[in-house]
Amino acid sequence: MTILYDEGQQAIATESRRVLEARISKDALLPLLESVGEYHRPFWDTAKEQGWTALALPEAHDGLGLGLIELGLIAHQAGRSLSGAPFLTSGFGTAKAIELYGSDAQKARWLPKLASGESIGAIAFAAGPDTLPAQPDVTLTDDRLSGIARGVSGGLAANVAIVLANGPGMPVLALVDLTGVERTAVPSFDNSRCVANLGFAGVRAETLAVGTAARDAALHILALQAVVTAHEQTGGAEVLMEIARDYALTRRAFGQPIGAFQSVKHRIAELYGLVELARANCIHAASREGAADFITAAAAARLSATEAYDTAARDCVQIHGGIGVTWDLGLHLHMRRARSLAIEQGSSLFWEDVLVDRLAGEAA
Structure with a gap:
């Protein structure tokens, strides 16, 4: 494409800016800085209501069938308005991982929920300062995850996560339902990011990719x-x-x-x-x-x-x-x-x- 947006994309940008400027205010965001584990619920409600959670997902799984360009326009306006939740990005990443590498059953279970915003996704790859560590802090053995995924953005509120783990002699990309998973809030410079450590103690997980492919x-x-x-x-x-x-x-x-x-x-x-x-x-x-x-x-x-x-x-x-x-x-x-x-x-x-x-x- 050219470096300019077309008429339809400009309309997305204009409308999303209008909606966010009407519904997000500095006075609503300031208290979140002193509240660990809270996020700006009106922003997330707006994202679900406007269909932004479904924007870049396939129509076959209740998405709108658009792409990264259109989602980027929404993210741009969210950045202008200081959106008080990280889930638009983490939910998109989780959904794309399932769409690209998951089974039909995994897609049928999770993609409609992520598209509607009913479920929130998180990405847990890093280990300390390493964004893509050679030796992750989480291990997958016999389809069970053990270890702690630290500093996961959106982890306090997420329902499902994509985890980079140590498998038997090779890295593994795994999908895990976070129901019942221990979460420890991590106070941060920007508490609305809902950062958490996720503790896995033999939690069942499903493999998406292994080895170099992972x-x-x-x-x-x-x-x-x-x-x-x-x-x-x-x-x-x-x-x-x-x-x-x-x-x-x-x-x-x-x-x-x-x-x-x-x-x-x-x-x-x-x-x-x-x-x-x-x-x-x-x-x-x-x-x-x-x-x-x-x-x-x-x-x-x-x-x-x-x-x-x-x-x-x-x-x-x-x-x-x-x-x-x-x-x-x-x-x-x-x-x-x-x-x-x-x-x-x-x-x-x-x-x-x-x-x-x-x-x-x-x-x-």
């Missing part, structure tokens, strides 16, 4: 989620750029708007450049779903969006001066979200390695 599948699922997250980061960076611009045009110092000073105007111009580069990378990555270079494009989108959101969060606070760090203004909500999203689906170091490996392989 690691390849896990990377592909991470890349799909990374593109959604990159759109969310770009949306956050975009709205912060606009907030900084508007403040710089109204706040006066030494007889003129502070936007007239080069140190401020140049910084906002740089933010504009970062946002547009991230947006272009996101559109390109979403359009390459299913192509040979998809993971390369996903890594580029993830890296550019992380830089844009981190820089915008920092610079917007600085442009506001002292008021920028106050609780009531709420810029710290974006600062916290920028830092949270920067490590979900793998840090910049992880995606830099993925990008270098892919480009080196193409060069060879």
Whole structure:
């Protein structure tokens, strides 16, 4: 596709922005920072009501049959509005894992529930700082999972998870029903992410892929989620750029708007450049779903969006001066979200390695 959205996609973006701006407010999000295990239920109710949970899933399983491009548009607007729940991304990743690697029975059981939002999915791949560890902390033996999956985004509320585990001499990608699984809340910088440690003590699991195929599948699922997250980061960076611009045009110092000073105007111009580069990378990555270079494009989108959101969060606070760090203004909500999203689906170091490996392989 081109780097521009068509009329139908623009309508999705416009309508989702209108709905989210009407239903999400800073005052509703601030209390979540001090409440471990809570998320913004009106956002999740809206996502289900609007059909966003079904957007990129096949029609045969109650989805809408659209794709990553359209889901990215929703994620972009969610990033602008600071959606107070991670389930749109994790549910999509879980559903795609089942759609791509699951059996017909697994698809029939889980995909309609994930499409409706009745069930929430989570992805549990990481072990400590390793996004795709060679030796996961969870082991699968005789179709039973044992161990602890740590720092799982959305884990406190999820009903089903895709887990990367140690199998008999090889990695295994497993599907597990989380009913009855022990969950320990992990207080975090952004508590609305509902991060949890999942304790598996002989929990029954179903195998999706084994060996090299399991690691390849896990990377592909991470890349799909990374593109959604990159759109969310770009949306956050975009709205912060606009907030900084508007403040710089109204706040006066030494007889003129502070936007007239080069140190401020140049910084906002740089933010504009970062946002547009991230947006272009996101559109390109979403359009390459299913192509040979998809993971390369996903890594580029993830890296550019992380830089844009981190820089915008920092610079917007600085442009506001002292008021920028106050609780009531709420810029710290974006600062916290920028830092949270920067490590979900793998840090910049992880995606830099993925990008270098892919480009080196193409060069060879």
